[in-house]
Amino acid sequence: MGTALLSVIFITTLCLVLGIIIGLVAKIFAVKTDARIEETEELLPGANCGGCGFAGCSDFAKACVTGKTTPDKCPVCASDNIEKIETLLGLNSGDAEKQIAVVMCGGDNTDAAKFVKYNGINDCKAAALVAGGDKGCEYGCLGFASCSRGCPFDAIEMKNGLAIVHPELCVGCGQCIATCPRNIIKMVPASVELHVYCSSKDKGAAKKKVCNVACIGCHKCVKVAEENQMLIDGFLISVNYDNPPSRDIIEAAKCPTGCLR
Amino acid sequence: MSCNNHIFFKGGVHPNEGKELSCSNAIQDAPLLDKYTVILHQHIGAPPKLIVQKGDEVKKGQLLAEAGGFVSAPVHSPTSGTVSAMLEISGPMGLKMSAVEITSDGKDEWKLPFNKIEEWDSAEPKDLKQRVADAGIVGMGGAAFPTSVKLSPPSGKKIDTLILNGAECEPYLTADHRVMLESSDAVLEGAAILAKILDVKNIYIGIENNKPDAIETLSRKAGHYGIKVQQLRVRYPQGAEKQLIYALTGRKVPAGGLPMDVGCVVQNISTAVPVKEAVVDAKPLIERVTTVTGESVVNPGNWRFRLGTPVSKALELAGGVKYQPGKVILGGPMMGFSQKNLDATIMKNTSGLLLLDKDDVSQFSSESCIRCGKCVDACPMNLLPGTLSVAAENEVWDIAEDYFVMDCMECGCCSYVCPAHRPLVQHFKRAKAEINAKRKR
Numbered sequence A: 001m002g003t004a005l006l007s008v009i010f011i012t013t014l015c016l017v018l019g020i021i022i023g024l025v026a027k028i029f030a031v032k033t034d035a036r037i038e039e040t041e042e043l044l045p046g047a048n049c050g051g052c053g054f055a056g057c058s059d060f061a062k063a064c065v066t067g068k069t070t071p072d073k074c075p076v077c078a079s080d081n082i083e084k085i086e087t088l089l090g091l092n093s094g095d096a097e098k099q100i101a102v103v104m105c106g107g108d109n110t111d112a113a114k115f116v117k118y119n120g121i122n123d124c125k126a127a128a129l130v131a132g133g134d135k136g137c138e139y140g141c142l143g144f145a146s147c148s149r150g151c152p153f154d155a156i157e158m159k160n161g162l163a164i165v166h167p168e169l170c171v172g173c174g175q176c177i178a179t180c181p182r183n184i185i186k187m188v189p190a191s192v193e194l195h196v197y198c199s200s201k202d203k204g205a206a207k208k209k210v211c212n213v214a215c216i217g218c219h220k221c222v223k224v225a226e227e228n229q230m231l232i233d234g235f236l237i238s239v240n241y242d243n244p245p246s247r248d249i250i251e252a253a254k255c256p257t258g259c260l261r
Numbered sequence B: 001m002s003c004n005n006h007i008f009f010k011g012g013v014h015p016n017e018g019k020e021l022s023c024s025n026a027i028q029d030a031p032l033l034d035k036y037t038v039i040l041h042q043h044i045g046a047p048p049k050l051i052v053q054k055g056d057e058v059k060k061g062q063l064l065a066e067a068g069g070f071v072s073a074p075v076h077s078p079t080s081g082t083v084s085a086m087l088e089i090s091g092p093m094g095l096k097m098s099a100v101e102i103t104s105d106g107k108d109e110w111k112l113p114f115n116k117i118e119e120w121d122s123a124e125p126k127d128l129k130q131r132v133a134d135a136g137i138v139g140m141g142g143a144a145f146p147t148s149v150k151l152s153p154p155s156g157k158k159i160d161t162l163i164l165n166g167a168e169c170e171p172y173l174t175a176d177h178r179v180m181l182e183s184s185d186a187v188l189e190g191a192a193i194l195a196k197i198l199d200v201k202n203i204y205i206g207i208e209n210n211k212p213d214a215i216e217t218l219s220r221k222a223g224h225y226g227i228k229v230q231q232l233r234v235r236y237p238q239g240a241e242k243q244l245i246y247a248l249t250g251r252k253v254p255a256g257g258l259p260m261d262v263g264c265v266v267q268n269i270s271t272a273v274p275v276k277e278a279v280v281d282a283k284p285l286i287e288r289v290t291t292v293t294g295e296s297v298v299n300p301g302n303w304r305f306r307l308g309t310p311v312s313k314a315l316e317l318a319g320g321v322k323y324q325p326g327k328v329i330l331g332g333p334m335m336g337f338s339q340k341n342l343d344a345t346i347m348k349n350t351s352g353l354l355l356l357d358k359d360d361v362s363q364f365s366s367e368s369c370i371r372c373g374k375c376v377d378a379c380p381m382n383l384l385p386g387t388l389s390v391a392a393e394n395e396v397w398d399i400a401e402d403y404f405v406m407d408c409m410e411c412g413c414c415s416y417v418c419p420a421h422r423p424l425v426q427h428f429k430r431a432k433a434e435i436n437a438k439r440k441r
Helices: A001-029 A037-043 A057-065 A081-090 A125-131 A145-148 A204-212 A220-224 A248-253 B125-134 B175-182 B184-196 B212-225 B239-247 B269-280 B313-318 B373-379 B385-395 B397-402 B413-417 B424-440
Strands: A099-103 A157-160 A163-165 A185-189 A231-234 A238-239 B035-039 B061-065 B082-090 B096-104 B161-166 B200-209 B228-233 B264-268 B287-293 B301-306 B327-330 B352-356
Touching: A037 A057, A037 A081, A057 A081, A099 A163, A125 A145, A125 B061, A125 B424, A145 A157, A220 A231, A220 A248, B035 B082, B125 B184, B125 B269, B161 B184, B161 B239, B161 B269, B175 B184, B175 B212, B175 B269, B175 B287, B184 B212, B184 B228, B184 B264, B184 B269, B184 B424, B200 B212, B200 B327, B212 B228, B228 B239, B239 B264, B239 B313, B264 B269, B269 B287, B287 B313, B301 B313, B373 B385, B373 B413, B385 B397, B385 B424, B397 B424
Parallel strands: B161 B200, B161 B264, B200 B228, B287 B352
Antiparallel strands: A099 A185, A157 A163, A231 A238, B035 B096, B082 B096, B287 B301, B327 B352
16 A cells, blocks of 8 residues: 555656656747747648649748738638738738639640540650640640649549630649640639630631631631730730620620630 | 671660661752751751841852851751741641741852862861851751760860761661762761861771671771771661760760760761861751651652751652551651651751551550560660659659669660550650759759
């Protein structure tokens, strides 16, 4: 009985002494951290997509707190969470518009024929190394799904050999852009709901030979839109995303190939 | 005829040679065309700077674009006429390239841009080197590396051996073979000029012993210039720089190194001819000998094409095709580039236009690596293609780099022997592109 009691008292005393030492050491050698970093990180999505340009959410949170960047640079974060972070850090950046990715090509396997037989690695960059890819059009989507595989949010679907970004799933991280050897994925404001789905700089007749849905540069849409709403680059028309036209012009322009939609 | 040299590189393959189709026909001069589309960036290195404008009158041999840096080469007009358009055409590798369209005036008038250096033996080596650079001469074997850069070893590297590559180990191609037979004097004189520039006494010409007539012709005359003609065993890729150096001198180029690290400079046999012409005749590089061949070609043979001749015209000259071929390749079957149309034009490094039959073009689906090791036996660079391909397939570029994928010369031996039909070389090309992009960042 006596031995048992002694043991209990001894262990309790030992615990107390060690506890006090640990407590003191922790106080003396404490590393000063900004509690806001952790709080910011908790409000971020945690997908570590890298869309902000930093090495993951934790790094981004640190950068926000130290003032290297602003919370609205996270393309994925819900807007009310960004507001919460801004209140926490005492910032006010105003409303930044959400950007989404769009594949500027409408030529799937039916409309833009493959001209040659490709028998190699199932990857766009690898296919582009062999005679520039198997598609007749030298600017269009190669359809080997490199962007789809590279999207951390599964927002890109492959439909009949054409990559299509689902705007409701796209968070605008921009990871897909580097995966495309043809450089046809563009980041555009999410509020704009019409695009010219073509990237070919060839002449109209040359495009017509290889694709049924290419922009042939007929300028019909340019005529119905207001000035400076559509941009002209040789034989390729594109939407001016700084001053976009309304969707009504699709009806009015009667785009002969349907690439404006 | 036996082989003089017993040193032999490891690996390699011996595909069907197919050289009999075109090797016995003498080189023909291609007739003057109405239009030439000269691609500007015909070499490895900085793109040249265009100096003519649309509408300009040009003479044959006039400068169209000047060198855009040290590792660069100028481009000259293939005939006299007018600069009728600036175009973007798809080059041999399927990428858009800027080109100049020259509409011929039919006179084909020369305007020699230089003075002749007939007494080159007493000329300054640096003047000769400048001439090689000004004439736009690049490696004609396929790599298109500016020749003058190869002739300028950095100080500290002592060059003691010049090797002329007459192996022509690529199946089907016979352009170098015909050049050695028909222009043997120009080849030897060009070689002597190159040796003079480099100040070397050791000059070898290596020729595979499936070309006994070329070996005989050159051996007979080579003594005059102090050039040694050596026979090589027939094995692809005998003409690869490092393999050739090993076979002729027994020296091994270290991994990641260059021939100059072991005191050698290697030039293609067809590069020696324009070197002679540039120095002695003051002509810039505006034409080259190209093999047009394949079972389906009506008259396979070798032609002397002006640079900028469209591939479709080149095929027409050879009588067109008897039946639909399976694949059109610019270059040889092992390292050439398959084409998706006939838009490309003859460039300084276009050694061949090859049409392969449908039966000769494999259309297998690729399987998983079965670890048989055939690729390891075949690799002349002592790499592990199987391991590398798995790394590349899974996009682990670091491992691919650790296993020396950058030493791969894309000769294609591994893909040729792979029983699982894996696109090994394509994997390595992609890995090299990714690693190069990473290094640039």
